[in-house]
Each structure stands twice: as structure tokens, then as C-alpha cells.
Amino acid sequence: MKENKYDDDVFFEKYSHMLRSERGLAGAGEWPALEKLLPDFAGKRVLDLGCGYGWHCMYAVRHGASRVLGIDLSEKMLETARRKNSDSRIEYRRAAMEDLDFPAGSFDIVFSSLAFHYVKDFCGLLENIGRFLTPGGDFVFSVEHPVFTAYGSQDWYYDEKGEILHFPVDHYFEEGERQAVFLGEPVTKYHRTLTTYLNGLLQGGFELLGVVEPEPPEDMLDIPGMRDELRRPMMLLVKARKRFYNP
Amino acid sequence: MKENKYDDDVFFEKYSHMLRSERGLAGAGEWPALEKLLPDFAGKRVLDLGCGYGWHCMYAVRHGASRVLGIDLSEKMLETARRKNSDSRIEYRRAAMEDLDFPAGSFDIVFSSLAFHYVKDFCGLLENIGRFLTPGGDFVFSVEHPVFTAYGSQDWYYDEKGEILHFPVDHYFEEGERQAVFLGEPVTKYHRTLTTYLNGLLQGGFELLGVVEPEPPEDMLDIPGMRDELRRPMMLLVKARKRFYNP
Numbered sequence: 001m002k003e004n005k006y007d008d009d010v011f012f013e014k015y016s017h018m019l020r021s022e023r024g025l026a027g028a029g030e031w032p033a034l035e036k037l038l039p040d041f042a043g044k045r046v047l048d049l050g051c052g053y054g055w056h057c058m059y060a061v062r063h064g065a066s067r068v069l070g071i072d073l074s075e076k077m078l079e080t081a082r083r084k085n086s087d088s089r090i091e092y093r094r095a096a097m098e099d100l101d102f103p104a105g106s107f108d109i110v111f112s113s114l115a116f117h118y119v120k121d122f123c124g125l126l127e128n129i130g131r132f133l134t135p136g137g138d139f140v141f142s143v144e145h146p147v148f149t150a151y152g153s154q155d156w157y158y159d160e161k162g163e164i165l166h167f168p169v170d171h172y173f174e175e176g177e178r179q180a181v182f183l184g185e186p187v188t189k190y191h192r193t194l195t196t197y198l199n200g201l202l203q204g205g206f207e208l209l210g211v212v213e214p215e216p217p218e219d220m221l222d223i224p225g226m227r228d229e230l231r232r233p234m235m236l237l238v239k240a241r242k243r244f245y246n247p
Numbered sequence: 248m249k250e251n252k253y254d255d256d257v258f259f260e261k262y263s264h265m266l267r268s269e270r271g272l273a274g275a276g277e278w279p280a281l282e283k284l285l286p287d288f289a290g291k292r293v294l295d296l297g298c299g300y301g302w303h304c305m306y307a308v309r310h311g312a313s314r315v316l317g318i319d320l321s322e323k324m325l326e327t328a329r330r331k332n333s334d335s336r337i338e339y340r341r342a343a344m345e346d347l348d349f350p351a352g353s354f355d356i357v358f359s360s361l362a363f364h365y366v367k368d369f370c371g372l373l374e375n376i377g378r379f380l381t382p383g384g385d386f387v388f389s390v391e392h393p394v395f396t397a398y399g400s401q402d403w404y405y406d407e408k409g410e411i412l413h414f415p416v417d418h419y420f421e422e423g424e425r426q427a428v429f430l431g432e433p434v435t436k437y438h439r440t441l442t443t444y445l446n447g448l449l450q451g452g453f454e455l456l457g458v459v460e461p462e463p464p465e466d467m468l469d470i471p472g473m474r475d476e477l478r479r480p481m482m483l484l485v486k487a488r489k490r491f492y493n494p
Contacts (some may be wrong), residue, residue, distance in 0.1 A: 147394055147416055150479075157404070157415070168404070168413035169394055173462050173477045193480070194441070198458040208455045211445040215420050230420040232397075233440070 005187050006052075006074035014183040016080075019223070024055045024084075029226065030142060030235050033214035034113070037239040039138040041065040044108040047132060049097045049141075050115025054081030054090065060111070061089045069107075071095050098125055105134040112141040114235070117149060117189045120177075122196060126204045133242045139206060140240075145213060145233040149191040152178040156228070167232035194236070201240045210239035252434050253299075253321035261430040263327075266470070271302045271331075276473065277389060277482050280461035281360070284486040286385040288312040291355040294379060296344045296388075297362025301328030301337065307358070308336045316354075318342050345372055352381040359388040361482070364396060364436045367424075369443060373451045380489045386453060387487075392460060392480040396438040399425040403475070414479035441483070448487050457486035 005011050019027035025035075042064035048057050051070030060068045068090045072078050078092045097112075098119060110129050119125055129139060148154060150172045156164040173193060180189050201208060213233040216226045252258050266274035272282075289311035295304050298317030307315045315337045319325050325339045344359075345366060357376050366372055376386060395401060397419045403411040420440060427436045448455060460480040463473045 147419075151413060157413070166398060166404070166415035166417040169416055169479045170413040171477075172394075172479045173460075193460055195458060195460045198445075198455075202455065202457060208445075208449065208458075210449060211442060213420075213440055213442045230418075232416045232419045 004073045005182075005185070006072075006077050008185070011183060011185045011187075012074075012076045014185065018183070021053060024053070025059065029216045029220055029229065030214040030237065032217050033212050034140075034142055034237050037140050037210045037212065037237055038063075038111075039109055039140065039239075041109065045106065046109045046111060047071070047102075047107040049100075049110065049112040049129075050118070051081060051092065052077050052113070052115075054085030054092065056111060056113055057081070057090045057092075058085035058087060060109075061087050065089065065109075067091075069093060071097055071100065073097075100128065100132075102132045104131050105137075106132050108134055108137050110137070110139045110141075114142050114144065116141060117144045117191075120190055122190075122192055123200055123204070126200055130205050130242060135242055135244045137242045138209075138239065139201075139242065140238070142235050142237045143197065144189070145236045146172070146192060146194045146197070147232055148234045149178060149180075149189060152180060152191070154178075154180045154182070154189075164228060164231070197236065197238065201238070205243050206240040207243055208238070208240055210237070212237040251320045252429075252432070253319075253324050255432070258430060258432045258434075259321075259323050261432070265430070268300060271300070272306065276463045276467055276476065277461040277484065279464050280459050281387075281389055281484050284387050284457045284459065284484055285310075285358075286356055286387065286486075288356065292353065293356045293358060294318070294349075294354040296347075296357065296359040296376075297365070298328060298339065299324050299360070301332030301339060303358060303360055304328070304337045304339075305332035305334060307356075308334045312336065312356075314338075316340060318344055318347065320344075347375065347379075349379045351378050352384075353379050355381055355384050357384070357386045357388075361389050361391065363388060364391045364438075367437055369437075369439055370447055370451070373447055377452050377489060382489055382491045384489045385456075385486065386448075386489065387485070389482050389484045390444065391436070392483045393419070393439060393441045393444070394479055395481045396425060396427075396436060399427060399438070401425075401427045401429070401436075411475060411478070444483065444485065448485070452490050453487040454490055455485070455487055457484070459484040 025031045041060045046060045046065045046068040048070045051072050057068045057070040070092045081092050151168045151170050157168045178189050178191050216229045272278045288307045293307045293312045293315040295317045298319050304315045304317040317339045328339050398415045398417050404415045425436050425438050463476045
């Protein structure tokens with residue numbers, strides 16, 4: 001079954017109070033680094049996989065995208081997106097990204113923010129994305145970092161006083177399902193190695209243009225817990241481009 | 248001062264008994280994965296930075312390299328290299344890789360195995376390598392993985408019975424010097440993020456062709472401690488190519 005935790009009332013309520021939900025892009029610590037990786041949207045057809053509240057869809061049309069399709073599995077997310085980030089050039093559609101099918105070359109840009117770690121078969125998805133994208137098209141995404149997903153709990157390792165000692169890594173090369181805790185709720189995620197993400201792209205007909213582990217911006221370091229984000233990488237941002245031919 | 252632990256008698260004696268020292272390439276767990284990333288050596292001019300015992304230099308000439316220059320800071324390493332892996336097409340030269348200078352385009356292939364984590368200024372070195380390499384030339388290297396170098400001690404975190412609990416990660420975004428313990432001896436190494444390695448290459452005029460975190464081969468899993476290598480990534484293998492032009 002495809003994970004759809006975001007339609008769980010308790011989880012969705014908690015999610016809606018996250019800084020990134022209330023403030024949008026400005027509330028996301030990785031946004032300044034992610035924005036730098038974004039391509040020129042002018043006149044482009046954009047697919048957003050796991051669009052959530054639609055902040056990135058709205059960003060794309062504000063920067064000239066001709067058409068944006070936002071896909072999400074959660075009806076609650078899409079309701080919020082239609083309310084907060086509506087535009088005639090944006091269509092929000094409920095679907096599991098693994099089930100999507102479009103004619104080859106339907107999009108100039110494929111984007112995804114923090115959604116692929118919910119997907120079981122990344123390589124299968126990558127194959128589809130490579131087909132949906134026009135040659136030379138850009139593919140930009142963020143995922144939870146393999147360091148962050150390997151152990152499973154996604155929590156620090158603490159001493160007996162409750163102070164953070166370090167972040168634990170284990171079972172790194174055992175890819176697959178992890179039972180994580182996010183906003184105090186159990187969530188199923190998928191751990192993959194860096195090799196699977198990056199070499200998967202290289203062998204799947206993409207050129208790598210950027211690989212960035214974002215650090216929290218200076219002006220957010222006083223937000224509680226934010227300084228600890230310097231202690232381990234939590235996210236991985238990738239910019240790739242579909243090759244015109246394979247080298 | 249540039250680290251030259253390998254000329255320390257006690258350290259060198261211990262190093263000489265490592266599987267990779269006694270058996271050469273066949274004794275290195277990452278070799279099968281690294282070999283797959285190597286380019287065609289036929290007729291090529293090769294630079295090996297931190298050549299150690301010269302196993303890779305010999306591999307290059309056996310696969311057709313026309314000329315190989317092996318650089319190492321340790322006189323003891325070079326003595327062993329000249330004894331074990333001597334060939335008329337190989338020159339072994341004592342130097343700190345940071346101090347090297349060659350005319351632009353002097354080499355077709357630059358190679359380095361597990362040496363860059365001893366170098367303080369990777370970006371400066373990368374600039375030099377980009378100049379030494381002919382356009383379209385290949386650059387293949389292995390380094391200790393950022394997950395392995397971040398914490399500093401390079402050791403597992405144990406419970407009170409001495410059993411491994413997990414591998415600790417901390418101070419990830421604080422790049423720089425670490426005091427590690429290798430073969431029971433203190434060694435200075437440098438931690439860098441994955442972003443610095445990979446985005447450094449992308450922004451330094453290289454195309455990425457391969458990014459691999461090697462897993463121990465099946466037939467080495469019974470060597471004591473080897474199975475634990477599946478619990479965290481220890482090495483990062485990278486294949487890059489100097490661009491003819493910047494995109």
C-alpha cells in the first residue's frame with residue numbers, strides 16, 4: 001500500500017503547524033539552497049511530484065511556467081494547495097507518483113520536494129521520470145539524506161541526561177523500509193544509499209549538475225534545534241538533466 | 248606540515264601487515280568496485296597521487312599505460328613500490344601532492360586511492376588536477392566517506408559489553424582536521440562533506456560519471472569485521488571527467 005500518512009487527521013493537524021506549512025518556502029531551512037538549484041521556469045511545462053500545499057507549484061508559475069501539474073496522494077494536502085496556491089496555470093491531481101503515465105517528453109522540468117523517501121521503487125520511478133522529461137529537461141529534487149534514513153528512528157542518540165551525543169548510522173547498505181517517527185507519529189519511509197540515488201541517475205540517462213547537503217541559513221540558527229542541524233546532514237538536494245544521448 | 252605518518256617506523260610496520268599491503272589489490276575490499284570505474288589505460292599518461300606500494304601504477308602499465316608517475320610523500324612507501332612494482336614505464340617520485348606542478352594537459356588520467364583525506368585543501372588540489380589533466384581526461388579516486396570521517400575517531404559506538412551499537416556521526420558540517428586512530432596509532436585526517444567533494448568537482452569543470460559507496464565483496468564477508476562494513480559506508484569512489492567546456 002502506498003503511504004498516505006498525510007490524510008491521517010492527527011498527523012495532518014501536526015504537519016499543518018510546522019514552520020514550513022505555516023510560512024511556506026520561507027519556513028523551510030533548505031529553501032535558499034534548493035532555490036539556487038532551480039532552472040529557469042519561463043515557458044516551461046512542470047511536473048511536481050508530491051506537491052503538498054503547492055508552494056513550489058506557485059513559485060514555478062510566478063517564475064513564468066506555462067503549465068504546472070502538482071501530484072499528491074493526500075486529498076487533504078491537495079485541498080490546502082487549491083486554497084492557498086491556486087492559479088489557472090496549475091492543476092492539482094490526486095495520484096500515487098509511481099502510477100503516473102504520460103506520453104514521452106510531456107514535461108520540461110520535473111521537481112520533487114521531500115517525497116521520494118516515501119517511494120519503495122526509486123529506480124522504477126526514475127525510469128518513468130526519464131521518459132516523461134523532454135531530452136535536456138531538468139530534474140530537481142530533495143530527499144531525506146541517506147545518513148538520516150539509514151538507522152530508522154531518525155532521532156539523535158542521547159546520554160542518560162537526555163543530551164544529544166551524536167547521530168547513529170547503522171544498516172546503511174540494507175535498503176528498504178524503515179519505521180520512523182515524524183511529528184510524534186509512526187511513518188513508513190524507505191532508506192536508500194547515496195549510490196542508489198546518484199549512480200541511479202548517472203546510469204539512468206541523467207547528467208548530474210548539482211549535489212548539495214543544505215546547511216541551515218544563518219538567520220534561522222536561533223530557532224530551537226536548528227543549530228543541531230549542523231551536526232549531521234538531514235537532506236540531499238540534487239539537480240540533474242536528462243541527456244540528449246548516453247555518453 | 249604535511250602528514251607523513253607512513254614514514255613512522257611503528258605505523259609503517261603495522262601498515263605492511265594489512266591485507267591490502269600483503270595481497271595488493273586483491274586484499275582491498277573496494278577493489279572490485281573501483282576497478283569497474285577505471286578508464287581504458289591503453290596509451291595513456293597516468294598520474295597516481297599517493298601511490299603507496301605502487302599496485303595501481305603497475306595495474307595501469309599492465310593495462311597499456313604508456314607512462315605512469317606515482318607520487319607519494321613517504322620514502323618508505325616508495326622504496327617498497329620500487330621493489331614490488333617496478334617497471335620501465337613507471338616513475339616513482341617523492342613529493343607532497345599539494346606542491347606538484349606540471350604543464351597544462353600533462354596527463355590523460357589522474358588517479359588517487361585513499362589519499363585525499365590527508366590533504367587540507369581539496370579545492371586547491373582540484374584546481375591543479377583540472378589543469379594537469381587534458382580536456383576529456385579521466386579522474387578516478389577513492390576517499391574515506393564523509394560519514395566515516397565526520398565524528399573523528401573513526402570507530403564504532405559500543406555498549407558496556409563492548410558490542411557495536413552503531414556508527415556515530417557528528418560535526419558533519421564542520422570541515423577540517425580530525426584526530427583519528429588508524430592501526431592503533433594517532434593520525435591526522437581531514438573531514439569534508441559530500442557536497443564539497445561532489446559539488447566541488449561539478450563546479451570545478453568536471454562531469455561526474457560514477458559515484459559509488461563500495462560494499463565488501465561476498466567472498467570477503469567471512470574476514471573478521473568485514474560484515475560490519477555493511478553497517479555504514481567507509482569509502483566513496485568517484486569517477487569524473489574533465490569537461491571540454493563548461494555547460
